[in-house]
Amino acid sequence: xxxxxxxxxxxxxxxxxxxxxxxxxxxxxxxxxxxxxxxxxxxxxxxxxxxxxxxxxxxxxxxxxxxxxxxxxxxxxxxxxxxxxxxxxxxxxxxxxxxxxxxxxxxxxxxxxxxxxxxxxxxxxxxxxxxxxxxxxxxxxxxxxxxxxxxxxxxxxxx
Amino acid sequence: xxxxxxxxxxxxxxxxxxxxxxxxxxxxxxxxxxxxxxxxxxxxxxxxxxxxxxxxxxxxxxxxxxxxxxxxxxxxxxxxxxxxxxxxxxxxxxxxxxxxxxxxxxxxxxxxxxxxxxxxxxxxxxxxxxxxxxxxxxxxxxxxxxxxxxxxxxxxxxxxxxxxxxxxxxxxxxxxxxxxxxxxxxxxxxxxxxxxxxxxxxxxxxxxxxxxxxxxxxxxxxxxxxxxxxxxxxxxxxxxxxxxxxxxxxxxxxxxxxxxxxxxxxxxxxxxxxxxxxxxxxxxxxxxxxxxxxxxxxxxxxxxxxxxxxxxxxxxxxxxxxxxxxxxxxxxxxxxxxxxxxxxxxxxxxxxxxxxxxxxxxxxxxxxxxxxxxxxxxxxxxxxxxxxxxxxxxx
Numbered sequence: 001x002x003x004x005x006x007x008x009x010x011x012x013x014x015x016x017x018x019x020x021x022x023x024x025x026x027x028x029x030x031x032x033x034x035x036x037x038x039x040x041x042x043x044x045x046x047x048x049x050x051x052x053x054x055x056x057x058x059x060x061x062x063x064x065x066x067x068x069x070x071x072x073x074x075x076x077x078x079x080x081x082x083x084x085x086x087x088x089x090x091x092x093x094x095x096x097x098x099x100x101x102x103x104x105x106x107x108x109x110x111x112x113x114x115x116x117x118x119x120x121x122x123x124x125x126x127x128x129x130x131x132x133x134x135x136x137x138x139x140x141x142x143x144x145x146x147x148x149x150x151x152x153x154x155x156x157x158x159x
Numbered sequence: 160x161x162x163x164x165x166x167x168x169x170x171x172x173x174x175x176x177x178x179x180x181x182x183x184x185x186x187x188x189x190x191x192x193x194x195x196x197x198x199x200x201x202x203x204x205x206x207x208x209x210x211x212x213x214x215x216x217x218x219x220x221x222x223x224x225x226x227x228x229x230x231x232x233x234x235x236x237x238x239x240x241x242x243x244x245x246x247x248x249x250x251x252x253x254x255x256x257x258x259x260x261x262x263x264x265x266x267x268x269x270x271x272x273x274x275x276x277x278x279x280x281x282x283x284x285x286x287x288x289x290x291x292x293x294x295x296x297x298x299x300x301x302x303x304x305x306x307x308x309x310x311x312x313x314x315x316x317x318x319x320x321x322x323x324x325x326x327x328x329x330x331x332x333x334x335x336x337x338x339x340x341x342x343x344x345x346x347x348x349x350x351x352x353x354x355x356x357x358x359x360x361x362x363x364x365x366x367x368x369x370x371x372x373x374x375x376x377x378x379x380x381x382x383x384x385x386x387x388x389x390x391x392x393x394x395x396x397x398x399x400x401x402x403x404x405x406x407x408x409x410x411x412x413x414x415x416x417x418x419x420x421x422x423x424x425x426x427x428x429x430x431x432x433x434x435x436x437x438x439x440x441x442x443x444x445x446x447x448x449x450x451x452x453x454x455x456x457x458x459x460x461x462x463x464x465x466x467x468x469x470x471x472x473x474x475x476x477x478x479x480x481x482x483x484x485x486x487x488x489x490x491x492x493x494x495x496x497x498x499x500x501x502x503x504x505x506x507x508x509x510x511x512x513x514x515x516x517x518x519x520x521x522x523x524x525x526x527x528x529x530x531x532x533x534x535x536x537x538x539x540x541x542x543x544x545x546x547x548x549x550x551x552x553x554x
Contacts, residue, residue, distance in 0.1 A: 007460065012534055014533060018533070022460065022533055154202065156186065158183070158199060159201060159264065159290065
């Protein structure tokens with residue numbers, strides 16, 4: 001894997017300047033590498049990982065969708081169409097009992113509901129939906145939500 | 160009035176003569192300082208992977224709270240046998256050629272006591288881990304140190320080793336990759352050593368605790384070389400590779416007669432290693448490989464960074480091919496290693512271990528552990544550089 005990419009994935013939250021220092025490259029070189037990663041479609045963007053439970057103004061849900069594959073485009077055409085809604089944060093084609101799994105964010109329960117019955121369910125090819133609301137988050141993208149600051153603290157002892 | 164007594168008269172003379180670990184002595188000073196960044200600790204900064212910790216909980220829930228076989232749980236010895244054969248190309252019978260103990264330190268101590276007759280000489284390369292010389296002395300042996308140098312990447316020089324040999328040298332204790340230098344020994348060097356050991360009819364005790372943390376060139380165990388299995392004690396443990404220091408599990412693999420000797424001492428000394436820790440060790444060997452590789456990747460990235468920064472700030476430092484220690488030469492600043500470490504602690508608030516803690520051959524160097532976050536390493540390097548610049552300017 002690309003050295004820079006690996007550093008971003010495993011190397012703590014470093015500033016771009018620190019990343020350059022660790023990799024031993026200049027600010028300009030780092031910017032160039034980041035740009036080429038973005039251009040290659042590897043690096044899609046930057047997002048902080050936020051504790052979802054802190055933000056009381058949004059509601060999240062996972063929605064299972066069954067869809068009828070299109071003659072021309074298979075599942076892709078419909079999946080891409082569903083993905084385009086701003087409410088949809090992620091969208092995956094799944095194996096198993098349903099076809100698409102989407103993660104949805106909206107301002108309220110009612111907004112999610114209306115998104116489902118007004119937008120999703122009315123799309124030609126969507127045969128059924130099942131909506132599951134998030135109640136509480138325990139781990140978000142690799143980060144534990146409730147972790148005491150002292151967890152894993154090492155005592156200052158050495159042989 | 161009570162008669163005043165000096166209780167130290169009750170302490171054995173040879174114990175009074177043994178100094179405390181130099182690392183601990185230095186840390187007593189470092190611990191008093193707030194906001195100091197420690198590059199001194201000789202243990203992984205990672206917490207033991209969760210699946211291994213979870214195995215401890217599971218073992219407790221199952222009521223695994225008893226003694227085990229003196230040699231260790233049979234299931235653990237089976238796993239060790241498989242692991243050592245697969246990764247070190249030498250096979251040991253789990254029935255009677257493997258013993259599990261309380262960390263490599265205990266296993267090494269038992270090994271030395273099992274082989275040393277009073278006055279036997281034990282060769283070892285230095286700078287080395289703090290316990291080698293005292294453990295040899297405590298077992299009634301005479302330590303014979305051979306200096307290693309940065310020009311050999313802190314591997315040994317076979318000619319110097321031959322020159323240091325004298326009648327009465329019974330065994331040679333090696334540790335590659337080496338704490339504190341990060342030195343490694345190539346297969347070719349180990350072959351030279353093997354030939355020498357055979358010629359002098361010696362035993363090799365090989366402490367390979369850092370072997371998974373080898374970054375370049377791969378690791379060869381001397382026990383796997385032709386004709387060496389029966390004159391080697393292979394010693395390994397879980398602390399470094401699996402970030403399990405507090406579990407205290409180490410083991411020795413050797414021919415049956417030697418294991419029997421080690422086991423007898425271990426039996427009367429501690430009976431067996433804690434069963435919970437042994438259960439966790441099984442989990443580590445079965446499912447710990449990917450965690451270990453992830454940690455190794457991170458150490459390597461940190462190593463490349465800190466070694467480059469040391470060299471940039473005028474601390475000449477070779478690239479360690481193993482371990483999580485950098486061992487820069489600090490003599491350019493006109494201080495001995497203890498003075499230098501104190502100076503860095505006071506002026507940069509960074510704790511490093513003076514090289515002299517690792518034997519007289521470590522004088523002129525310091526050990527900096529890169530087993531800490533990149534954030535910490537960056538901060539430590541910046542602070543040290545600023546302090547050293549000031550020092551040079553003031554000269």
